Amino acid sequence: MANLTIRDVRKSYGSVPVLHGVSIEIPDGEFVILVGPSGCGKSTLLRMIAGLETITSGEIEIGERVVNDLPPRARDIAMVFQNYALYPHKNVAENMGYALKLAGRSKEEIAKRVNAAADILDLKPLLDRRPSQLSGGQRQRVAMGRAIVRDPKVFLFDEPLSNLDAKLRVAMRSEIKELHQRLKTTTVYVTHDQIEAMTMADRIVVMHSGVVEQVGAPLDLYDRPANTFVAGFLGSPAMNILPGQIRRENGTTIFDLAGGGILLLPPGTEGEAGQPLLLGVRPEHIAVDPTGDASFDADVVVLEPTGADTLITTRIGSTDLLVLIRDRMEAAVGKPLQLAIQPGRLHLFEPNSGRRL
Amino acid sequence: MILGRVLSYLALGIAVLLILFPIYWMVITSLKLPREIYRVPSLWPKAFTLDNYHALLFDEGFLRPILNSLIVATTVTVVSVIFSAFAAYSMVRFRYRFRGLIGRLILFAYLTPGSLLFIPLSILMAQVGLSNSLQGLILVDLAFSVPLATWLLQGYFRSVPRELEEQGLIDGLSRMGALLRIVLPLSAPGIAAVSIFVFTGAWNELLFALVLVSSENQRTAPLALNYLITSDVLPWGPLMAGAVISSLPLMILYFVAQHFMVQGLTAGSVKG
Numbered sequence: 001m002a003n004l005t006i007r008d009v010r011k012s013y014g015s016v017p018v019l020h021g022v023s024i025e026i027p028d029g030e031f032v033i034l035v036g037p038s039g040c041g042k043s044t045l046l047r048m049i050a051g052l053e054t055i056t057s058g059e060i061e062i063g064e065r066v067v068n069d070l071p072p073r074a075r076d077i078a079m080v081f082q083n084y085a086l087y088p089h090k091n092v093a094e095n096m097g098y099a100l101k102l103a104g105r106s107k108e109e110i111a112k113r114v115n116a117a118a119d120i121l122d123l124k125p126l127l128d129r130r131p132s133q134l135s136g137g138q139r140q141r142v143a144m145g146r147a148i149v150r151d152p153k154v155f156l157f158d159e160p161l162s163n164l165d166a167k168l169r170v171a172m173r174s175e176i177k178e179l180h181q182r183l184k185t186t187t188v189y190v191t192h193d194q195i196e197a198m199t200m201a202d203r204i205v206v207m208h209s210g211v212v213e214q215v216g217a218p219l220d221l222y223d224r225p226a227n228t229f230v231a232g233f234l235g236s237p238a239m240n241i242l243p244g245q246i247r248r249e250n251g252t253t254i255f256d257l258a259g260g261g262i263l264l265l266p267p268g269t270e271g272e273a274g275q276p277l278l279l280g281v282r283p284e285h286i287a288v289d290p291t292g293d294a295s296f297d298a299d300v301v302v303l304e305p306t307g308a309d310t311l312i313t314t315r316i317g318s319t320d321l322l323v324l325i326r327d328r329m330e331a332a333v334g335k336p337l338q339l340a341i342q343p344g345r346l347h348l349f350e351p352n353s354g355r356r357l
Numbered sequence: 358m359i360l361g362r363v364l365s366y367l368a369l370g371i372a373v374l375l376i377l378f379p380i381y382w383m384v385i386t387s388l389k390l391p392r393e394i395y396r397v398p399s400l401w402p403k404a405f406t407l408d409n410y411h412a413l414l415f416d417e418g419f420l421r422p423i424l425n426s427l428i429v430a431t432t433v434t435v436v437s438v439i440f441s442a443f444a445a446y447s448m449v450r451f452r453y454r455f456r457g458l459i460g461r462l463i464l465f466a467y468l469t470p471g472s473l474l475f476i477p478l479s480i481l482m483a484q485v486g487l488s489n490s491l492q493g494l495i496l497v498d499l500a501f502s503v504p505l506a507t508w509l510l511q512g513y514f515r516s517v518p519r520e521l522e523e524q525g526l527i528d529g530l531s532r533m534g535a536l537l538r539i540v541l542p543l544s545a546p547g548i549a550a551v552s553i554f555v556f557t558g559a560w561n562e563l564l565f566a567l568v569l570v571s572s573e574n575q576r577t578a579p580l581a582l583n584y585l586i587t588s589d590v591l592p593w594g595p596l597m598a599g600a601v602i603s604s605l606p607l608m609i610l611y612f613v614a615q616h617f618m619v620q621g622l623t624a625g626s627v628k629g
Contacts, residue, residue: 052523072526079527085520089542102529 002063002076002153003028004049004186009058011044011210018044020210021058026203029184031177035197036207036233042190043158045207049188050079050156063153073102078147079156082163084139086131086146093118093127096146117148120179137168144176148183155180157189161196173199194234198222206230224347228354231280231347237311239282240321243351246273252294255279261317264294266343277357280347283311283324289340297336298323305329314339383604387597394593409594410602419599421574422581427606429491429577430559433498437555438548440499441506446536448507449514450522460511467504471564474500479568489571497565502555509554513547514540549614557607578603 004026011019019041026032034042047053051072067075097110118124121141161169177200197204198218206213214226225231231239243258253265289295298314310329314321348357389402413419487493517540525535563579582599
């Protein structure tokens with residue numbers, strides 16, 4: 001149990017910088033997820049916390065102790081790798097107890113702790129097996145069991161679910177979350193999957209090209225993305241981000257799309273008129289509303305029913321607008337549909353920097 | 358179908374015959390009396406004798422060369438594997454300046470034909486006072502076996518997933534510990550194969566022994582066999598007996614090592 005402080009950490013490979021000064025404060029017991037597209041530096045940062053990569057500059061502190069120059073074994077961390085990294089020449093019990101064995105613990109203590117962890121993860125019947133005799137999900141569990149056994153200060157997960165099939169991934173997601181609620185160990189978890197980030201994290205760190213774009217609770221990031229990158233990255237389907245400018249006329253607020261055509265914005269929408277800006281609105285925050293005061297027309301281009309929802313691609317002028325209806329829905333392709341944006345669900349961004357206004 | 362099977366077994370049978378017949382001929386000749394060897398050759402001797410072995414071991418003192426060969430080949434193998442394990446590990450896992458160049462030089466050294474180098478090397482050995490000694494021969498053999506072993510081991514080390522080693526570092530191992538307790542055990546089949554290559558090479562080596570060694574008690578087995586031939590007289594019986602004795606250690610080695618050569622030890626460690 002410990003807090004983790006990352007202070008202006010930078011990393012370069014030769015003259016190529018990959019992390020440009022990252023600072024994150026993680027209090028004891030928090031589950032933090034580093035999320036971002038591949039190449040954003042999230043795995044590098046995790047490996048720097050683990051001690052598997054050197055730190056070019058800045059400081060990493062685990063439990064008030066600067067660990068920059070400590071080897072991985074002295075950092076009191078446990079890591080779960082994407083490909084599990086189980087020792088093929090050891091059975092499950094030996095895999096799980098190896099760190100304790102190296103630490104010189106007694107056989108009885110190792111057996112006790114391995115058994116306790118195996119109980120938590122339902123690994124009891126597998127303790128004698130070799131990794132090659134396990135399924136992907138079982139290997140994943142053993143890798144987690146090995147981390148639990150050590151009772152480390154910090155758990156590190158490097159995309160642990162990406163080698164599992166979709167169904168197992170959903171099951172392991174809640175299992176990891178439950179495990180964290182039970183053990184309350186400070187956890188840093190890396191993923192490129194925004195759903196994993198939204199569902200599991202206490203706090204999300206969104207990274208992009210070696211910088212932290214935004215840090216916050218999942219729903220805060222969803223409700224108030226700091227810039228267009230975060231807005232587009234979190235949420236599925238992605239947020240519509242439309243260039244254009246606001247115009248006010250007779251008490252209605254109109255958004256003139258840069259590609260031609262107009263949207264009507266809900267009454268009371270703020271934002272400076274006559275300035276080019278980016279309007280962000282999530283597909284699930286647009287409703288079909290033929291009667292409202294602020295309804296506008298959009299042509300239906302594609303209709304994609306998923307059973308529970310219907311995703312509709314519509315077009316206004318030359319701009320596409322995604323709409324997600326939480327129901328089944330009939331609509332004729334090529335015909336206009338009356339849409340309205342839910343009040344209070346708009347995001348405005350500055351067009352050059354992409355920053356939230 | 359059946360014809361295909363018959364043909365493939367026929368082809369295999371011919372291949373086996375081609376490989377085994379010289380060995381059979383070697384063994385059978387070593388057990389024949391001289392008069393039978395020099396008469397019209399027969400596939401099965403009329404009388405078996407161990408005279409050739411007796412003559413070789415006691416009259417020619419062949420035990421000494423065998424012992425010398427064992428010393429040379431074992432030392433070369435052990436030293437090569439230790440040196441090249443570290444060299445190969447560094448080439449595979451660390452980034453440093455000139456790593457690529459060093460790798461190419463190793464390949465180049467390994468590809469250089471020995472016959473190009475035996476004069477410079479014999480002069481060098483004479484200058485450092487190691488000519489006509491087993492130590493000199495060992496050093497020269499190492500010059501060829503270390504690059505070969507390094508080159509081969511790199512491939513085996515590369516196949517050990519990096520994450521396994523990193524997991525080891527996190528579990529409490531040092532770099533050295535990770536090499537010794539994770540990379541080496543998982544590369545055991547590779548190390549066995551490399552050891553066999555190097556041992557075989559050093560065991561069979563004749564050219565450098567011929568150039569470097571002059572005194573009788575420093576001769577290796579191939580060299581001693583070579584010296585059995587005096588001008589145009591070929592004592593086939595003792596020669597074949599010597600060949601049989603010389604091939605025994607290699608056969609034993611291959612037999613023992615095939616258990617280690619079982620591949621697929623790393624299956625299931627990562628993803629799968």
